Amino acid sequence: MLTHLVFWGLAVVAVLAGVAVFVVNSMARASYSLALSFIAVGLQVLLLQQLYVGVLVILMMVMEMAIMAVYMNMFMGMNPAMMSMNMVHGARHALPVSVGVFLLLAAGALFAPWPSRRGSPPEDVTVALGTELMGPKMLTMGVVGVVMAATIVSGVVLAAHRTRYDRFGDDLRRRRVADPQPGGVGR
Amino acid sequence: MAEVPAAVSGGWAPVAAGLLGTLAVAAALFDGALAERAAGARLGTGRPVGEVARLLRQRRRTTVAADRLLWRIGGAGLLGMALMIVTVVPLGRWTLFDLAVGVVWVNALDVLAWAFVWLTGWGANSAYTMVGGYRFLAHGLAYELPLMFALVAPAVAASSLRVGEVAAAQQGLWFVVWMPVAFVVYCLGVVAIAVWGPFSPALGRDLAGGVTAELSGVDRLLFLAGRYALLAAGAAFAVPMFLGGGAGPLLPAWAWVLVKATVLLAVLVWLRRRVPALRPDVFMEVGWLVLLPAVLLQDLLVAVIVIGG
């Protein structure tokens, strides 16, 4: 009973914090409202006994929101003095559409004919969930993860303004790199 | 295999908090004594007492157009983080929260430091505190990944993410002995999360106190207490992860946990005055080009030994 109450309480927190993202008036508050929403969802996942996934949701989302807040503040020149930022664009069309989509998805979740439980949950629900989701494609998914990380790194390298020719000279023979500020490993 | 600690009732939580508080106060007293000795002033250990009295007597203040909500959340958050970390640290036979993924739990909590320190810096709406907040994130980019992979090594060796089982898995040989790189990187991470010693440029003198530049009174007290508590919680978590948990002769297991945590904490406190700051601009390359590969090699080595042995 208590678990049910906590679960529904967290659900309300998650939705309200999600709404707050569009109501508050600064990027920092929006980012951390979203983080709060995700933390509530992570705790709900914990209540579903998916401990690893739940804790991981909290870990990843807090870190992502911390980084997002920084980027948003850097690019938009926000400081706390500018508290009147509007988080909604084109509200006249966007609001009905998003409310409609929310109702549609919620209705789907509520009215879907969920199967009733047969047997008992396995010993290790995280392993069971992973096998169920990916099955024999586990190795492929593992490789895809590494490829995605490599893609991000290469994307950043390609996007960087300064190239190795700026740093090591046109013949790449310079022993001491020409950086505006020296790094820590003495290259 | 030694016995795995059992969870006790939540009613013991105040005791855990009290123990953490005692460790943090001890750290503050030791730090105060070291400061007095370095200053050549009369030997006194009462500095933290006086500082607390001073901050309790001081008025709180605010700045023009501060985001007070986020600012105060950030300032008080570090203390909350430390309290949540010690819930999964077993004290001999007992633990407060026997979570099957305790190691990941601590990892998720240490990431909160990113949010809290940055918010304290940003919320004050002052250039120095904001630069301090960004400095902490720059450090975070360099220490967080090595720290995560350092926590992987003991978990792989014990084949478990349950902190009690990790402690029980090192009855023969402490993990610190055969995974020293992971231990050193972990300690660096703890020092960095507590914005301590070599990782204190975010609170630097050059920024008039950085993140703390605009804090006064009880707000400053909470932030500083949070730093000591995080250092203490980090030292306490190192005991089951690397230092054999409650293993040791003569004394009962819970006493060994406290002794080991105190010793490591004392070393971390002592380090503060002896080592120059690792500025983010120089530490960034070290984190990515030295620490990360080193700790990944450590993980590989541990994995090979575990599979082979």
Add this chain to the structure above:
Amino acid sequence: MGVSGALARLALRHAHLLVIEVPGNWLTRVAVERLAGARGWRLAVSPADADILAVCGSPGPELSLVVASLWEQLPGPRARIDVAAPELVAAALDQAEAVLRDTPRQRRDSAARDGRGPDDASDDDIALAHGSEDRDGLEMDVLHVRLGPVLPDWPAGLVLRAHLHGDLVAKAHAGVVDAGHGPAGGAHVVGGGPSGEVGPADAAELAAQRCDNAARLLALAGWRDAAQRARVVRDRLLAGERSAATTELARLRRRVRRSRLLRWSLRRVGPLPPDELARLGLAPELTGDVWDRLNGMLSRAALTVGGPAGVAVGPVGVEAGAPAGVPVGVPATPPAAVASVVSGWDLATARLIVASLDIAALGVVTDG
């Protein structure tokens, strides 16, 4: 009264002071630092951290405004002292202690401040920052930040108006606070004997100032123990304990030279080749990076105090731009040069570079 009285007594054992040095009053500032340390008091790094505002010397009109606004930022309980000379420091600190101890008076002060605070400032006219390209070619917001005249471990009177990209100093304009007003009455300038010669006492003072500057650099580098030792050497030199100071200084120099971590952190920061030094009007012994300059500072201190009396330290004046009023034996640093050498570095390294210039006095130049 019992609880608040006990709290006040405990709190006063570790009061924090924000020390403001009016240019030319460095001996007073050092005396405040030394006597406050002996009482177990600490130096504050920002007004929010301070209980006592200690003004060393009599500030000119511009600095007076800064002091007034800092006074408003002290959280309270608070006390302000104005110290005109080193021998008046002890009495002034006693006075500050009495003011802080007087709880009813602090209550009145606190009540008088209620209702008018920084919150009242209107916050609807804060403009959006404008942007420009940073050193990597990214469009970044530009923040205009005034560094100084009151910052921990910062040369007295220096003001850098910096254009910041994040924490990167894109460019800076330098000035000296109250530039038109000259040294205030009764100000003491290092090595300022009437004959222009450097006598033994002056030699100790010059060496002490080098140690003071080295202590600042070490403190900014985050090495607390070494900074504290440099301050001890400085105080010994000023107290006339020459042999003890020489031994301590030798030990400090060895420790600094052997610290690989410090060397690693300061190497290649702010390199200045000789031709650039000449162009900027800086002393030729500042050649090299911050690490070289730190060791140079300490060896100049050792040379001055160890060498025969009358040895002049460093270059005597600078070829161009040495202002009147700065005596022989003290190279004056042109503020424009300070602004020029920090451009393109981030705030942390810029602070290290400024501290490494071993500034004794600032030339009077309005802008860089």
